Amino acid sequence: MTAKLAGFSLCYQKGISYYIPLITSESSNSENLFEEAPAYISKNKAIFLLEKLFFNPDVIVIMHNGKFDYEVLISNGLKENPTCTIYDTMIASWLLHPDRSSFSLEKLTEAKLFIETISFDSIVPKGKNFTDVPLETAVKYGSEDADFTWQLWQIFEEELKKNNLFSLFTDLEMPILPILAQMEMTGIHIEKSELAEYSKDLSSQIEKLQSEIYDLVGHEFNIASPKQLQEVLFIERGLETGKKTKTGYSTDTAVLEELAEKDPVPAKILEFRKLSKLLSTYVDALPSLTDKNGRIHTNFIQTGTATGRLSSRDPNLQNIPVRDENGRKIRKAFDAEKNKLLISADYSQIELVILAHLSKDKNLCNAFLSGNDVHKATAAMIFGVSPEEVQPEMRRTAKTINFGVIYGMSAFRLARQLGISRTMAKSFIDSYFATYSGVQDFINSTIEQAEKEGFVETINGRRRYIKAINSANKSEKAAAERIAINTPIQGSAADIVKKAMIKVHAELSEKFPEAKLLLQVHDELIVECPENQAEEVAKIMKTSMESVTQLSVPLKVSVEIGKRWGEFH
DNA sequence: TAGGTCACG
DNA sequence: ACGTACGTGACCTAG
Numbered sequence: 189m190t191a192k193l194a195g196f197s198l199c200y201q202k203g204i205s206y207y208i209p210l211i212t213s214e215s216s217n218s219e220n221l222f223e224e225a226p227a228y229i230s231k232n233k234a235i236f237l238l239e240k241l242f243f244n245p246d247v248i249v250i251m252h253n254g255k256f257d258y259e260v261l262i263s264n265g266l267k268e269n270p271t272c273t274i275y276d277t278m279i280a281s282w283l284l285h286p287d288r289s290s291f292s293l294e295k296l297t298e299a300k301l302f303i304e305t306i307s308f309d310s311i312v313p314k315g316k317n318f319t320d321v322p323l324e325t326a327v328k329y330g331s332e333d334a335d336f337t338w339q340l341w342q343i344f345e346e347e348l349k350k351n352n353l354f355s356l357f358t359d360l361e362m363p364i365l366p367i368l369a370q371m372e373m374t375g376i377h378i379e380k381s382e383l384a385e386y387s388k389d390l391s392s393q394i395e396k397l398q399s400e401i402y403d404l405v406g407h408e409f410n411i412a413s414p415k416q417l418q419e420v421l422f423i424e425r426g427l428e429t430g431k432k433t434k435t436g437y438s439t440d441t442a443v444l445e446e447l448a449e450k451d452p453v454p455a456k457i458l459e460f461r462k463l464s465k466l467l468s469t470y471v472d473a474l475p476s477l478t479d480k481n482g483r484i485h486t487n488f489i490q491t492g493t494a495t496g497r498l499s500s501r502d503p504n505l506q507n508i509p510v511r512d513e514n515g516r517k518i519r520k521a522f523d524a525e526k527n528k529l530l531i532s533a534d535y536s537q538i539e540l541v542i543l544a545h546l547s548k549d550k551n552l553c554n555a556f557l558s559g560n561d562v563h564k565a566t567a568a569m570i571f572g573v574s575p576e577e578v579q580p581e582m583r584r585t586a587k588t589i590n591f592g593v594i595y596g597m598s599a600f601r602l603a604r605q606l607g608i609s610r611t612m613a614k615s616f617i618d619s620y621f622a623t624y625s626g627v628q629d630f631i632n633s634t635i636e637q638a639e640k641e642g643f644v645e646t647i648n649g650r651r652r653y654i655k656a657i658n659s660a661n662k663s664e665k666a667a668a669e670r671i672a673i674n675t676p677i678q679g680s681a682a683d684i685v686k687k688a689m690i691k692v693h694a695e696l697s698e699k700f701p702e703a704k705l706l707l708q709v710h711d712e713l714i715v716e717c718p719e720n721q722a723e724e725v726a727k728i729m730k731t732s733m734e735s736v737t738q739l740s741v742p743l744k745v746s747v748e749i750g751k752r753w754g755e756f757h
Numbered sequence: 758t759a760g761g762t763c764a765c766g
Numbered sequence: 767a768c769g770t771a772c773g774t775g776a777c778c779t780a781g
Contacts (some may be wrong), residue, residue, distance in 0.1 A: 413779055414761055433761065440762060465763060469776055495773060497766085504775045507765035515764080539766090539772095595771035604770085663769050674772040678766090682773095710766045710773090 207330030549626025596670030
């Protein structure tokens with residue numbers, strides 16, 4: 189949002205491209221400069237000319253990592269909501285191979301065009317800017333950037349069509365791109381003073397815990413160092429070791445919870461870690477990232493996952509705490525500006541709904557159709573009781589199994605998760621698959637498809653190749669099978685949420701243009717809008733999201749309206 | 758930079 | 767006999 193425009197490059201046929209540097213001095217805004225210095229044009233002139241491209245519906249603009257360029261152009265005066273079509277070669281390559289390690293123009297040019305590129309670092313010395321390099325060098329670097337993007341598109345267009353990914357590209361991923369840009373640039377407001385207060389509170393709690401730990405242990409040490417902590421727990425205090433890590437014995441939550449029954453230190457460590465995490469990752473970090481209006485801007489990464497989900501970075505706004513009361517205080521610091529409200533709309537159990545749809549399992553579909561608590565319905569089915577007879581413990585078990593199925597569960601993990609024996613876990617699993625035999629069939633056929641074709645697909649044809657699916661190594665093969673099961677479920681959910689974003693954005697732009705999408709958290713959309721529009725905006729969001737796809741089980745969306753995120757009424 | 762840990766869906 | 771649930775990103779330590 190603060191990047192300046194040095195110049196831009198264009199290409200419309202292979203091997204011929206142009207770099208156009210801009211006059212950098214802010215004072216030189218004369219219209220005549222174009223004639224006086226034909227090799228340069230002013231920034232205003234450049235934006236004016238580029239707008240002709242971006243607002244021509246007959247034009248297709250091909251870019252690499254277009255969201256970035258688009259945002260820079262907007263920060264420098266380009267109007268929003270272009271009418272051209274944007275095609276992004278970075279996204280195209282991601283759709284073709286979503287678990288590639290890099291989608292940089294440099295790496296792709298090397299891999300697909302077999303050309304060595306001029307690297308940015310090789311022409312711009314450390315600490316210098318692009319505008320410091322000689323024009324001749326800038327021309328070389330800038331113009332090949334456009335040329336390679338053009339050439340990559342020629343290849344990707346064919347490949348997308350060949351693999352039936354073209355409509356996913358044009359109808360889903362490309363329309364999402366400018367929406368993400370708008371969300372990022374809008375940002376979300378945080379109430380700094382609340383976090384500042386919470387910071388003091390947390391710091392003193394942490395300090396107190398720290399001295400209590402030192403007292404119990406008899407000396408000071410770095411609690412955050414797993415190495416030193418192992419020494420203290422397993423040698424000095426002689427506690428039993430559990431799981432191993434690559435470098436020693438684990439001190440993670442599960443292990444410490446176990447140890448807490450025999451020793452007072454582990455519980456304090458757990459509390460210390462919990463509060464330190466909140467303080468360093470959120471409470472102290474977020475306020476320093478606000479702009480002059482107190483808003484925070486994340487970067488949504490469209491190529492961030494192998495399943496089709498988005499990821500969020502610098503800062504990650506998709507992992508803001510919510511699960512316990514301490515953490516929720518942080519979420520509540522995210523608020524709407526004056527005279528506005530936040531609306532959160534989230535899909536209920538979207539991944540299980542998709543599992544029901546993909547497997548067409550009669551009992552799982554009925555579990556959804558019969559009521560609104562699918563875990564309870566599952567418990568009733570696998571324990572052979574009526575829904576009214578389901579005890580909380582039974583529901584908890586069913587819920588864990590439901591998640592387990594989505595992740596490709598093992599009896600071992602289920603047993604550990606539920607704190608029961610492996611035999612017992614195995615019998616729950618058997619009973620689950622006896623009830624939901626369609627789910628078992630879905631799992632088997634998905635793995636078979638992966639073995640035969642080498643990839644799995646989502647409802648919309650999004651693809652993920654699974655190289656290890658035919659591995660001779662047993663645990664590698666098992667891990668590949670879990671990916672094969674999970675990807676169509678998680679990925680289809682990602683497809684649906686992206687479709688919903690497009691629909692919600694279109695509806696709101698037309699009916700309530702002041703309402704803005706701010707965040708997407710995998711199954712949840714957050715919108716900010718004027719107070720007096722909130723009820724209607726919420727209705728539009730719910731309706732749009734529920735009607736975006738027709739599955740064999742209806743999608744349900746719950747909406748909440750409030751001044752702060754995580755605190756609704 | 759890798760490893761451990763932990764925040765989220 | 768073997769390893770142990772899917773997908774992320776940030777912070778801290780240690781080398």
